Amino acid sequence: MSDNETFYIPTFEDALAAKERIAPYVHRTPVMTSSFLNELTGAELFFKCENFQKAGAFKVRGASNAVFGLSDEMAAKGVATHSSGNHALSLSYAAGRRGIPVTVVMPRTAPQAKKDAVKGYGGVIVECEPSTSSREETFAKVVAESGAEFVHPYNDPRVIAGQATCSMELNEQVENLDAVVAPIGGGGMISGTCLALSNIAPEVKIYAAEPLNADDAARSFKAGHIIADDAPDTIADGLKVPLKDLTWHFVSNHVTDILTATEEEIVDAMKLIWKRMKIVMEPSSAVPLATILKNRELFKGKRIGIIITGGNVDLDRLPWLND
Amino acid sequence: MSDNETFYIPTFEDALAAKERIAPYVHRTPVMTSSFLNELTGAELFFKCENFQKAGAFKVRGASNAVFGLSDEMAAKGVATHSSGNHALSLSYAAGRRGIPVTVVMPRTAPQAKKDAVKGYGGVIVECEPSTSSREETFAKVVAESGAEFVHPYNDPRVIAGQATCSMELNEQVENLDAVVAPIGGGGMISGTCLALSNIAPEVKIYAAEPLNADDAARSFKAGHIIADDAPDTIADGLKVPLKDLTWHFVSNHVTDILTATEEEIVDAMKLIWKRMKIVMEPSSAVPLATILKNRELFKGKRIGIIITGGNVDLDRLPWLND
Known part of the structure; x- marks a missing residue:
């Protein structure tokens, strides 16, 4: 789909249809909490664990x-x-x-x-x-x-409608969220989050979390148009791809802000989640916590949903052991 | 408590009292399943995830x-x-x-x-x-x-009554189990499992799983009396301690069999659980799956509860990276 083509923007009805269509094939993943991380951040964090999803990811x-x-x-x-x-x-x-x-x-x-x-x-x-x-x-x-x-990995209305089901579930599982923070690469998960929450819980703020080393979305957000980097290098390898027209539509219309974290902050947050929550998740999934830890005042006292996007990591090459 | 002392054997009433007493301070941990591991073993496995417990372990x-x-x-x-x-x-x-x-x-x-x-x-x-x-x-x-x-780590009636609450929960969470497999070191978890199941589900078989390198419980079970090794060496560092009089009482009266696994089998099972179930758990907790994988005929077609006893592992020293 090129920038010049007319494109179809998925609607909330598409998301509702997706929820019914995919129910037999995907897990309703659990939401986990950590009293340690709540104390550390001063916020109430609710982790939507798509690392436990079929095939190991929200995708x-x-x-x-x-x-x-x-x-x-x-x-x-x-x-x-x-x-x-x-x-x-x-x-x-x-x-x-x-x-x-x-x-x-x-x-x-x-x-x-x-x-x-x-x-x-x-x-x-x-x-x-x-x-x-x-x-x-x-x-x-x-x-x-x-x-x-x-089937494009993210710039596809069917895909975005499917990803929307994740935040629809989260909103059923946790009451009165103040914000949701999800990683951003091509923008599929964030677009699905926007599609869901702008319809069912428009008061919930949506933050995208991005590696500083691949901050094309953050720069696009500031510039007001898509900026695509050539070959960003980050440990969060799911987040290297650029926004496209469909995902840009959702990001530019519904996202409150895009926050960034350094490689070191991402690895530290990842290890902290493994150590304290006892779950295996990918570097990409650690970017939200990394941004929350460096923006504590923004999230203090708030109820925050965090999308743990996936758990497919090479257990023989853990980032904190590659120093 | 020496072998010559009269000792108090905890009763099911003690376990019921424990369940009420500790409820405000411990998690009712989730039970997880894996279609991949079910297919691999030919059994239906239900993992009781005490790695998500407060302080990271059933203890x-x-x-x-x-x-x-x-x-x-x-x-x-x-x-x-x-x-x-x-x-x-x-x-x-x-x-x-x-x-x-x-x-x-x-x-x-x-x-x-x-x-x-x-x-x-x-x-x-x-x-x-x-x-x-x-x-x-x-x-x-x-x-x-x-x-x-x-407060002794395991040879204490209060402790055994407390550990019994784990299998009481599991029995509420999963219907019609055929067997439960739990790691054995000093025997606290197994004794609690015996105390619970012999009262509420006496038809469920109880298997203890032990590292071959620290198989004093398996040898005790065969010999009919406690054999304590001096300093067994195993990656499953929670399982090095010997049985004592109270735990021997439960093991000798209620356990169906004690199965062993080699160090390599334990590490392979541990990595498999991390990779497929996306959870962080200790080497000790992998011994049950290791013994099931090498005794497939015994468990084939059965509904098996597995106690994942804890998740406190040194993330800087993972056993499959120490080759």
């Missing part, structure tokens, strides 16, 4: 909504994407549940662990060279040959 | 029952113990909640992290030399001077 919500919303005719041709992260796992999981083919285009240089994980969920991998041109060429060929439906 | 149940069962007069003199592990943290937490002094005798050579953790929960540390004689001498002095009540 299975959007992927399932896209896959199960296809007509039988379209579904028979399968789905395809070119993510190498949680979206690829999630799309493979959802396609597997529907029993349709799924193709994932990945650079041949991608870590074997990521390839194995996608295969483990039933995805077929087509390798490309590690360049944008090779990826686009390879992906176009896959789609042309199979007729597979492209 | 807070027994410690809280002991602390809150004291008369005001006794409580005023405080409590004391000489564990350096989860019992010390748990006793410190419980004493802190009651607002009474707690003294922990620890070898001066104990890791600083363990000392800091006990201090973090409000415990006062008295250091001894790293020998049994110094520990006993120092501990006797502490008790003589303060009049503090000694």
